[in-house]
Amino acid sequence: MRWGWLVASVLTVGCGGATSAEDFGEELFQDSRLSESQFNSFSCATCHASTAKPEEGHVRAGYSLYNSAFRPSWWGGYETNLLNAVNFCYVNFMRGVSPLTAEDPKSRALYEYLVHISPDSQAPALPLTVVKDIQDVPRGSSSRGAEVYSAACQTCHGEPHTGKGRLTQLASILPEVTDEYDSLFPGVPHQLVVIEKVRHGQFFGVSGSMPLYSREALSDEDLGALLAFLGL
Numbered sequence: 162m163r164w165g166w167l168v169a170s171v172l173t174v175g176c177g178g179a180t181s182a183e184d185f186g187e188e189l190f191q192d193s194r195l196s197e198s199q200f201n202s203f204s205c206a207t208c209h210a211s212t213a214k215p216e217e218g219h220v221r222a223g224y225s226l227y228n229s230a231f232r233p234s235w236w237g238g239y240e241t242n243l244l245n246a247v248n249f250c251y252v253n254f255m256r257g258v259s260p261l262t263a264e265d266p267k268s269r270a271l272y273e274y275l276v277h278i279s280p281d282s283q284a285p286a287l288p289l290t291v292v293k294d295i296q297d298v299p300r301g302s303s304s305r306g307a308e309v310y311s312a313a314c315q316t317c318h319g320e321p322h323t324g325k326g327r328l329t330q331l332a333s334i335l336p337e338v339t340d341e342y343d344s345l346f347p348g349v350p351h352q353l354v355v356i357e358k359v360r361h362g363q364f365f366g367v368s369g370s371m372p373l374y375s376r377e378a379l380s381d382e383d384l385g386a387l388l389a390f391l392g393l
């Protein structure tokens with residue numbers, strides 16, 4: 162069992178009586194309080210859909226977790242243990258203080274939920290192309306860029322220029338955050354800092370919790386349109 166333990170049918174008792182483990186897991190999937198960090202505002206559902214079909218109007222950094230439980234590997238082949246694949250997100254993006262353990266009732270319920278939304282036990286692994294070398298991309302149409310912003314960035318960053326409606330005060334206001342770049346990153350063109358952030362997420366610079374966008378999640382073409390929209 163790739164999660165790390167044998168799965169028995171788990172029953173957890175909620176306030177209203179017995180809830181099935183998969184229902185509890187679904188609630189946890191959508192609840193940022195899964196991570197005990199006061200700085201976390203993300204739930205699994207912030208970055209992952211759980212549907213078979215692509216969602217209208219959303220571009221998420223992570224894949225849909227529909228049929229994810231039995232993939233032979235995750236994270237483009239880097240992870241061969243599902244719990245580790247989840248913990249990568251939990252620790253790096255949700256600021257989970259210590260990784261979820263296999264025995265933790267919450268992690269067991271989450272697993273039951275992932276199994277529940279994974280009817281295909283032969284589902285293949287999915288590709289993940291992380292852009293290593295940061296290069297400028299051709300600018301696209303600004304109107305397409307507006308669509309990309311609203312589908313990919315707005316949930317966390319709120320409206321452009323004001324940040325209105327943003328998920329967390331920690332999310333920078335776009336594109337105004339780049340006003341500080343001349344002193345923070347002297348000599349580096351602003352758009353390259355933004356491209357690096359989008360392509361590498363928190364792995365850029367010192368810290369942060371923003372996810373990375375692979376080429377599968379966001380094409381260079383859509384990134385170019387986004388930069389045009391942001392005036393970068």
Ligand code: HEC
Pocket residue numbers: 190195203204205206207208209222223224225226229232234235236237243246247250251254255271286287289370371372373374375
């Ligand atoms: C801030 C965004 C973010 C959050 C929050 C997040 N993830 Fe992820 N996750 C990603 C990204 C980006 C990837 C890499 C692309 C991919 O493989 O889906 C990823 C990868 C994964 C994978 C591997 C999928 C595969 O087939 O490669 C699993 C499984 C996963 N996440 C589960 C979870 C679970 C469960 C939670 C909640 C505990 C969670 N993630 C929270 C962004 C996030």
Ligand code: HEC
Pocket residue numbers: 203207208222310313314315316317318329331332333335338354355358359362363368369370371372374387
């Ligand atoms: C899951 C939430 C989330 C999504 C989606 C997201 N961001 Fe972010 N982003 C953040 C958070 C939180 C920060 C501040 C902390 C950090 O740097 O990671 C941030 C910071 C940034 C920064 C500032 C980096 C710096 O330190 O100067 C840029 C630029 C940025 N995001 C661009 C984007 C763009 C463009 C998109 C859409 C393609 C996007 N983000 C989508 C959460 C998100």
